[in-house]
Amino acid sequence: MTKETKRQKYTIEQFENTESLIGVALSHDGTSVLYASDRTGVYNAYSTQLNNGQPNQITYTTTNSIFPITYFPKDNRFLYQSDEGGNELTHIYLQDETGQVKDLTPGVKEKAGFLGWSKNDNSFFYESNKRDERFMDLYEMDIETFTPQIVFKNQDGFQISEVSPNKQYVALHKSFTANNSDMYIYSNDGGLEHLSPHEGDVQYIPVAFDQTSNYLYYLTDEENEFLYLKRMNLMTKSIETVAIEDWSIIMAQFSKNYQYLIYAINNNGKVEIKIMNTKTGHFVEIDNLKEGQISDVTISHNEEKIAFLLNSSNAPDNLYVYDLNQKKLTCLTDTLNPEINRDDLxxxxxxxxxxxxxxxxxxxxxxxxxxxxxxxxxxxxxxxxxxxxxxxxxxxxxxxxxxxxxxxxxxxxxxxxxxxxxxxxxxxxxxxxxxxxxxxxxxxxxxxxxxxxxxxxxxxxxxxxxxxxxxxxxxxxxxxxxxxxxxxxxxxxxxxxxxxxxxxxxxxxxxxxxxxxxxxxxxxxxxxxxxxxxxxxxxxxxxxxxxxxxxxxxxxxxxxxxxxxxxxxxxxxxxxxxxxxxxxxxxxxxxxxxxxxxxxxxxxxx
Missing domain, CATH: 3.40.50.1820 (Alpha/Beta hydrolase fold, catalytic domain)
Structure with missing residues (x-):
């Protein structure tokens, strides 16, 4: 009898009893990680203390899936998003440390999406179509009164990319075809500047500002088959290439204090993540990392820990934390159903x-x-x-x-x-x-x-x-x-x-x-x-x-x-x-x- 004939066959229940994880966020003090898991059969929010690795369920929906977004910058309150039965009208919810929940975007036909925290951590930015269901406007919501204020009224079909740390600029993106787009800067004085006049099919996709708000980082395929990362000085309009790879760079973002630049490469059907120390120009090497694809990368506020998900074709997502000082990698989950032998996959x-x-x-x-x-x-x-x-x-x-x-x-x-x-x-x-x-x-x-x-x-x-x-x-x-x-x-x-x-x-x-x-x-x-x-x-x-x-x-x-x-x-x-x-x-x-x-x-x- 050959080895193959001994491989076990599994039911769909056994495969689906493998836990699925989505999203990662570290707490303000770097001691806890927030994520979504479907271990109950429906996605709920969980937190895990890094010192013991024990998961703690913190939402209890049995109907509409909950996907946590972020912890608050100074405490363990968190934001999550959810819709009704898959209708994609996602709302942003606040859950406090007692478990009380508040819908922060309660419009009946409203669709909202979190964009990021302000630099002073006293407010966050989000987009919503409550004014005009066709377009997403930019709002800022302070976290004392949870009162939204409109920042940019979107009347021309822009996509909102980023808000500068000094709140002076909003980076916008507009697609004309799937192969041709432009980027713009909206200033808080009401001005709108076109940053990428060009001819032919070229993509210009803004992704981040630098710490000083003087540079805008963006992806483009200008004179290239693949997207690569450039930056523009918003004062002088000078441009320089930041990173170019053999395949498309599909994402770029900074850590909270800008010590690290994270970008992702779509390498022939596999996502590769690179984390560059902006002070040294060196890339972080994570020791003992298994083969697979990294996603949902986040770096702690003190920039000492990196949390992420890792999966491969024959291994589901697991949650990892890497300590940058100790150079220690820890896996916090084991999501594959223990009834399944990975060798059978x-x-x-x-x-x-x-x-x-x-x-x-x-x-x-x-x-x-x-x-x-x-x-x-x-x-x-x-x-x-x-x-x-x-x-x-x-x-x-x-x-x-x-x-x-x-x-x-x-x-x-x-x-x-x-x-x-x-x-x-x-x-x-x-x-x-x-x-x-x-x-x-x-x-x-x-x-x-x-x-x-x-x-x-x-x-x-x-x-x-x-x-x-x-x-x-x-x-x-x-x-x-x-x-x-x-x-x-x-x-x-x-x-x-x-x-x-x-x-x-x-x-x-x-x-x-x-x-x-x-x-x-x-x-x-x-x-x-x-x-x-x-x-x-x-x-x-x-x-x-x-x-x-x-x-x-x-x-x-x-x-x-x-x-x-x-x-x-x-x-x-x-x-x-x-x-x-x-x-x-x-x-x-x-x-x-x-x-x-x-x-x-x-x-x-x-």
Missing amino acids: VKADIVHFSSFDDLTIPAIYYKPHLNEGEKAPALVWVHGGPGGQSMVNYNPLFQYLANHGYAILAVNNRGSTGYGKTFFKAADKKHGEVDLEDCIEGKNYLASLDYIDEDRIGIIGGSYGGFMVLAAMAFKPNEFEVGVDIFGVSNWERTLKSIPSWWEAMRDVLYKKIGDPYEENDYIRSISPLFYAENINKPLIVLQGANDPRVLKEESDEIVESVKKNNVPVEYIVFDDEGHGFTKRQNRIKGYQAIKDFLDQHLKDR
């Missing part, structure tokens, strides 16, 4: 294949553990977007399916982020066409592997990826044997005309990337699977959140009803308490079990 590989026009397409590949001579069924996974990316993260659905013998190829088709601006724009006004051909070539790549059964390959995806599933089944009905559509767009005409009001600033960007439903309606209908549903002749399962504001439930209702007329197997699961994504454990268990049962019946065992 699958480590993903980054692979590449050639598409129909010889363009190289990257992908993340999960090869199941197979017995000698065994032929595996396979799935092409398509990420959300348009413009998203599959990365080498821990994914319980992937691990569950791989554990039960399915190979998964997460294709980063043209139009995906992370591979340069030329690759990113290569599917504009061609969605459901050239990117679908990339997915078909991904299927062909799988079929070329001698341990894959070429007659048992399906397609699966969520959101934009769900649209790609439907497009494959409607426009190329003989390519894939089954489809798994997770809240996917079926009718671009409806979706583009009914985008959430708070996306108004990005409406034209979407229209220029996908198509204008008012000016190019014939084209929009030509790429909408709903109008070609009679072509779908293979089994289909659809999962949908009833409160989804991005892909309305009608999108899934109508495609399901249309495909039923074709006399092919169709399954439909709706979660009444979810939106664009499934945050509750029991819903994920139900949905993922249904996906596997469907695949077992219509792909694996046929």
Whole structure:
């Protein structure tokens, strides 16, 4: 008997009983860390004392998920955000040290987002659409009276990036297309200055001010395929490059006292974090760090500790703290369900294949553990977007399916982020066409592997990826044997005309990337699977959140009803308490079990 035959198979309950962590914040004195965990089945706020590592649950929701944002600068009160059933109308809440909660942004249709603390720690900045549901205005709220004051009235569709430490400037960003944007400075005297006049497609994205408020740091792909970090002297307008890498820099921020500059690199499907000491120019090296991706990095106020999450394709996020003085790394959690042996999980590989026009397409590949001579069924996974990316993260659905013998190829088709601006724009006004051909070539790549059964390959995806599933089944009905559509767009005409009001600033960007439903309606209908549903002749399962504001439930209702007329197997699961994504454990268990049962019946065992 080979070693592979002894590998244990796990239930979806076992996979979902692995704890999921989101967000990290250190307390003002660096003794406690705040984060979200779904160990109760719904995300709640937890704190852990660094001296003992014991988690302490501090919110107790059983319905709407809670995601902590930050501790207060001088005490252990904290802010968190939550919405109603996944409707994305997030509010900012205050919870004090006695457990009392106050909604600080209580507007019925208000959507609010935390931006940061003021330099003197007496107030914080946030954005809200309560004045005009289309646009996010900038507010400052003092923490004595919790009275908001408007700082910048956003009437032209700007995105708010940063407020300078001296409160004199607000850095703004405006996108014209997904490939072209500008940055501006709003002054507290009411002036607005355009900082990036240019020609052609160039991104300018402000990310931070320096401690003196004299320099604005920003990301740009000017004369480069990838984003890199520059800074501008706001007085002289002189510009210098701060950091440039072989791949795009996707985030940059300073620690509270500006001793450290943190930036993230999207390196071929993996996120790398660099932490530079601004006084020495040297990078922090964290000893004994396991392989994986770091996220949610935060540095304590005294700049002696770094807290972060770390995951890999076969290990879920765990919470770590690194002591910069003692050079000591401590893991505070062990989130993988102890019933699961990590050796039974699958480590993903980054692979590449050639598409129909010889363009190289990257992908993340999960090869199941197979017995000698065994032929595996396979799935092409398509990420959300348009413009998203599959990365080498821990994914319980992937691990569950791989554990039960399915190979998964997460294709980063043209139009995906992370591979340069030329690759990113290569599917504009061609969605459901050239990117679908990339997915078909991904299927062909799988079929070329001698341990894959070429007659048992399906397609699966969520959101934009769900649209790609439907497009494959409607426009190329003989390519894939089954489809798994997770809240996917079926009718671009409806979706583009009914985008959430708070996306108004990005409406034209979407229209220029996908198509204008008012000016190019014939084209929009030509790429909408709903109008070609009679072509779908293979089994289909659809999962949908009833409160989804991005892909309305009608999108899934109508495609399901249309495909039923074709006399092919169709399954439909709706979660009444979810939106664009499934945050509750029991819903994920139900949905993922249904996906596997469907695949077992219509792909694996046929």
